[in-house]
Amino acid sequence: MDTGVWHDGVMEGTDRHTALLRSPIGRVAVAVIVAVMAFWIVAPNMPSSALRPRVDTMWTPATEIGMAQDWGVFSPNPRSQSIDVRARVEFDDGSIEFWDPPDLDPWVGAYRQYRWNKWQERVRLDSQSRRWDPTAEWIAEQFERDGILPASVTLIRRWIDHKPLLVGGQILDSGWNEFEFHTWERP
Amino acid sequence: MTTLADTGALSDVAPTKAGESRTRRAAHRMFVAERPAWPLAIARIVIGIATLGWALSMWFDATTFLGGDALVGTEFDSSLWRWLPIDSDLDARLALVALVVAAIAIIVGWKPTVWFLVAFVLLTALQRRAPSIINSGDLILRNLTLLLAFTPTGAALSVDRVRRFGRDALFTSGRVAPWGLRLVQLQMMIVYLFAFWSKSGESWRDGSAVSTVFRIDDLQRFGPVGLLVDSVAIVAILTWSTLALELALGGLLWAKRLRPWLIAGGIALHLSIDTFVLVGFFGITMIGGLMTFLDAERIDAWVTRARPQPAERSESDTDHPDTDHPDPGRPD
Numbered sequence: 001m002d003t004g005v006w007h008d009g010v011m012e013g014t015d016r017h018t019a020l021l022r023s024p025i026g027r028v029a030v031a032v033i034v035a036v037m038a039f040w041i042v043a044p045n046m047p048s049s050a051l052r053p054r055v056d057t058m059w060t061p062a063t064e065i066g067m068a069q070d071w072g073v074f075s076p077n078p079r080s081q082s083i084d085v086r087a088r089v090e091f092d093d094g095s096i097e098f099w100d101p102p103d104l105d106p107w108v109g110a111y112r113q114y115r116w117n118k119w120q121e122r123v124r125l126d127s128q129s130r131r132w133d134p135t136a137e138w139i140a141e142q143f144e145r146d147g148i149l150p151a152s153v154t155l156i157r158r159w160i161d162h163k164p165l166l167v168g169g170q171i172l173d174s175g176w177n178e179f180e181f182h183t184w185e186r187p
Numbered sequence: 188m189t190t191l192a193d194t195g196a197l198s199d200v201a202p203t204k205a206g207e208s209r210t211r212r213a214a215h216r217m218f219v220a221e222r223p224a225w226p227l228a229i230a231r232i233v234i235g236i237a238t239l240g241w242a243l244s245m246w247f248d249a250t251t252f253l254g255g256d257a258l259v260g261t262e263f264d265s266s267l268w269r270w271l272p273i274d275s276d277l278d279a280r281l282a283l284v285a286l287v288v289a290a291i292a293i294i295v296g297w298k299p300t301v302w303f304l305v306a307f308v309l310l311t312a313l314q315r316r317a318p319s320i321i322n323s324g325d326l327i328l329r330n331l332t333l334l335l336a337f338t339p340t341g342a343a344l345s346v347d348r349v350r351r352f353g354r355d356a357l358f359t360s361g362r363v364a365p366w367g368l369r370l371v372q373l374q375m376m377i378v379y380l381f382a383f384w385s386k387s388g389e390s391w392r393d394g395s396a397v398s399t400v401f402r403i404d405d406l407q408r409f410g411p412v413g414l415l416v417d418s419v420a421i422v423a424i425l426t427w428s429t430l431a432l433e434l435a436l437g438g439l440l441w442a443k444r445l446r447p448w449l450i451a452g453g454i455a456l457h458l459s460i461d462t463f464v465l466v467g468f469f470g471i472t473m474i475g476g477l478m479t480f481l482d483a484e485r486i487d488a489w490v491t492r493a494r495p496q497p498a499e500r501s502e503s504d505t506d507h508p509d510t511d512h513p514d515p516g517r518p519d
Contacts, residue, residue, distance in 0.1 A: 012351075012352065012361055014361075015339035015341075015342050015361055015363055016300075016339070017300075017337070017338060017339040017363065017364065017366070017367055018221065018339060018362075018363050018364040020364075021219055021364050021366075030218070030366050033337065033366075034218065034366055034369065034370065037334070037337070037370050038370065038373055041330075041370065041373050041374050041377055042373070042377060045377060045380075045381045047384075063267065064267055064268045065268065065311070066267075066268075066270070066307060066308075066310075066311030066315075066329055066333070067329075067330055067333060068326040068329065068330065069377070069381075070323065070326060071323060071377070071378045071381040071382045071385065072381070072382070072385035073323055073382050073385075074386065074396065074400055075382070075385035075386045075387070075388065075391075076385060076386060076387045076388035076391075077388030077389060077390045077391065077396065077399070078390065078396050078399040078400045078403065079399075079403060080399060081403075082402070082403050082404035082405055082406075083405055084404070084405060106408045106409050108244075110408050110465055110467075111240060111241075111244040111467060111468065112244050112245075112247060112248055113465055114322060114324075114465045114466060114467035115245075115248060115252065115320040115321075115467070116320075117405045117406070117465060118319065118320050118321065118322055119252075119258070119259070119319055119320045120405065121405075122319045123319065128319075131259075131263065131319075134260045134262075134263075135258065138256075138257075138258045138260075141256075160404060162399050162402050162403065164389075164390055164393070164395045164398075164399065165395040165398040165399070165416075165417065165419060165422055167419060168419070169417040169418060169419050170417075171398075171402070171416065171417055173402060
């Protein structure tokens with residue numbers, strides 16, 4: 001069918017997405033795609049309720065293929081702590097070194113730094129304790145000397161508690177606190 | 188210009204008959220009525236740049252986060268479908284090279300629908316290899332690559348177009364049905380609406396939340412900014428205006444009169460967050476998504492006015508005599 005935009009003798013055909021609307025089958029396909037995708041975009045955002053566990057399976061295919069709906073940014077409140085993870089590495093001769101995640105530049109490095117910060121945010125949690133040994137072992141490998149791993153690696157979580165801003169602009173933040181949450185020893 | 192509707196090709200779906208229901212007319216306007224593809228093309232380029240940045244930035248940490256002996260071991264992969272197994276340094280680097288190729292193809296507009304699907308699969312596979320390092324920006328980038336595959340993003344500003352109609356085709360756009368565009372727009376509004384909805388905590392209500400955000404050491408990009416932290420009035424204005432803007436972007440972006448202001452507000456919001464907070468690719472991806480709300484007809488009018496006049500065009504055509512179709516012509 002000669003349709004579409006003309007360019008001085010050269011006909012610009014209709015793109016495939018638009019052309020789908022030409023046939024009844026195509027229109028049905030578009031209607032189904034729009035309805036299903038719209039449901040998969042909206043429904044997973046439904047708040048927790050008694051109903052939700054019963055209907056979760058309706059968007060399981062979307063979740064499986066890679067669509068994700070989780071937009072609770074800084075919610076319900078921003079986190080009230082600054083957090084940090086570091087490691088104390090001890091060698092057989094008693095010497096000690098510290099490992100910290102990289103501190104990258106704020107211009108280009110910022111687009112890598114957020115991944116390190118997300119990792120810190122998660123690895124420090126008690127619910128993630130199964131990550132602690134592999135993490136400490138990986139850090140130990142970074143400090144290998146002459147093929148010998150350090151004697152031990154101690155993971156340390158550090159944090160600052162942030163209180164809400166007070167009337168008058170007063171800020172009551174704690175200093176850095178720290179807690180050794182896991183020690184790995186060379187087998 | 189001759190369009191599908193003009194030729195009657197869509198007459199059976201174009202509700203022009205008298206007495207046709209308002210609902211049907213609205214549905215036609217919403218999903219079928221053709222418009223220039225400029226907003227989709229601009230969104231395609233921005234999302235392509237975000238994807239390219241994502242892949243290049245990941246390259247430097249591929250061994251650390253994605254390799255076989257990574258800090259985040261393969262035993263911590265997502266339990267969800269990964270599309271591709273990424274279990275070694277080589278797997279990760281091959282996937283990232285493919286993602287760079289996909290991103291470049293998307294930016295220049297070479298078969299962008301196919302490459303958007305490739306980018307979605309690769310982003311999902313890479314992100315599911317180490318889910319502990321991803322944030323909301325990574326998720327929305329993934330979603331938009333999939334949803335933009337449902338749209339004809341190559342119908343303007345694309346290599347595909349230049350190859351077919353010559354270089355002058357950069358100044359024209361195909362007219363496309365917007366049914367896929369609506370999915371991208373719906374996703375964008377849902378992000379804003381539920382970002383607003385979830386901020387139900389005390390610090391958002393009392394107007395102090397922004398102060399806390401800007402004091403979180405591991406989120407600061409350039410260090411603390413005094414006034415944004417300790418000025419009660421400025422902090423309250425920023426906190427509540429963030430909520431107001433998210434609500435407006437989540438509910439009013441389809442209101443034509445408000446749209447330019449909301450798009451500008453959304454861009455300002457993301458640029459300011461990006462300036463002060465480490466959010467990775469969230470800002471640029473959301474700005475890319477906002478581009479789909481631009482007024483297609485207005486852009487078309489601007490481009491038509493800015494297009495080189497015939498004399499200029501003929502000079503430039505002389506410079507490139509190998510062009511098959513030297514003058515694709517402007518729309519009638």
